[in-house]
Amino acid sequence: MTGAGFGSGATTGAALGAAPGAVPGAAPGSAPGAAPGAGDPPYASFVSACLANADLPVEERDLAAAIGARGWGPAVEVRNDTFAILRAGVDEPRGVAVVCGAGINCVGMTPDGRTARFPAIGRISGDWGGGGGLADEALWHAARAEDGRGGRTELMRAVPAHFGLPTMYAVIEALHLGRIPADRKHELTPVLFATAAAGDPVARSVVERQAEEVVSLAAVALGRLGLLDEETPVLLGGSVLAARHQQLDDRIRQLLADRAPKAVPRVVSAAPVLGAALLGLDRIAAPAESYARVREQYA
Numbered sequence: 194m195t196g197a198g199f200g201s202g203a204t205t206g207a208a209l210g211a212a213p214g215a216v217p218g219a220a221p222g223s224a225p226g227a228a229p230g231a232g233d234p235p236y237a238s239f240v241s242a243c244l245a246n247a248d249l250p251v252e253e254r255d256l257a258a259a260i261g262a263r264g265w266g267p268a269v270e271v272r273n274d275t276f277a278i279l280r281a282g283v284d285e286p287r288g289v290a291v292v293c294g295a296g297i298n299c300v301g302m303t304p305d306g307r308t309a310r311f312p313a314i315g316r317i318s319g320d321w322g323g324g325g326g327l328a329d330e331a332l333w334h335a336a337r338a339e340d341g342r343g344g345r346t347e348l349m350r351a352v353p354a355h356f357g358l359p360t361m362y363a364v365i366e367a368l369h370l371g372r373i374p375a376d377r378k379h380e381l382t383p384v385l386f387a388t389a390a391a392g393d394p395v396a397r398s399v400v401e402r403q404a405e406e407v408v409s410l411a412a413v414a415l416g417r418l419g420l421l422d423e424e425t426p427v428l429l430g431g432s433v434l435a436a437r438h439q440q441l442d443d444r445i446r447q448l449l450a451d452r453a454p455k456a457v458p459r460v461v462s463a464a465p466v467l468g469a470a471l472l473g474l475d476r477i478a479a480p481a482e483s484y485a486r487v488r489e490q491y492a
Contacts, residue, residue, distance in 0.1 A: 241473030277468030
């Protein structure tokens with residue numbers, strides 16, 4: 194094989210490559226049958242990298258140049274890691290993927306090379322939700338419930354209880370003064386879903402909105418690619434969607450049935466590096482047995 198696949202994401206943070214003759218994804222120099230010195234670059238004739246935070250085409254180009262300078266291979270292509278989730282879940286490069294992990298993103302692609310994508314920078318690019326956004330919503334609703342500006346919600350008790358504190362005021366103070374590190378806020382996403390599953394109307398409304406955002410992204414991407422009238426896979430990935438929260442999962446499927454009746458949703462939990470490797474094989478027109486070997490490697 195002459196391609197190499199590299200994948201990274203918020204859940205793995207890993208980067209893997211392949212030496213010529215190895216299965217993409219094997220650590221350089223460690224592939225079965227690799228000759229002595231196979232760990233020295235170049236590792237492959239083509240490097241396919243799918244990376245978190247490569248949100249804009251200009252960032253993909255800059256990262257491709259940086260990887261190219263390392264000499265891993267003479268040709269390099271960098272894509273956002275959402276493309277890896279999409280490609281890992283389909284038999285051909287055709288479909289739409291929505292990833293909802295720390296943030297939220299959506300891409301679509303077709304075999305003729307057309308793509309649909311969003312900047313996915315956060316609120317400045319019109320995004321809402323993802324694990325970080327959901328945690329912030331839990332804090333916002335809990336704080337307003339306690340001080341009287343918002344409606345009553347069990348989040349007012351569940352959020353402080355998670356941190357072992359008596360009130361939302363104590364949580365706000367601890368976050369503001371750094372006694373609770375800011376990176377612990379993400380722990381509130383499961384708290385939100387548990388509160389929603391217990392029937393809390395406010396928490397359920399947040400989950401409902403997340404479902405609406407997922408479906409809005411998917412439907413727009415399908416429309417841009419002219420796939421609304423064709424049976425098309427819609428892959429759902431990232432920690433929030435892979436957790437298969439029943440309310441979120443059911444509502445996504447209900448809304449998709451209304452907005453994109455021919456969409457076929459399914460959850461993908463494969464490692465992003467699998468999709469990166471498959472995209473590399475697409476580019477070098479690899480034989481069918483190469484695809485089978487890669488999928489077997491990450492089964």
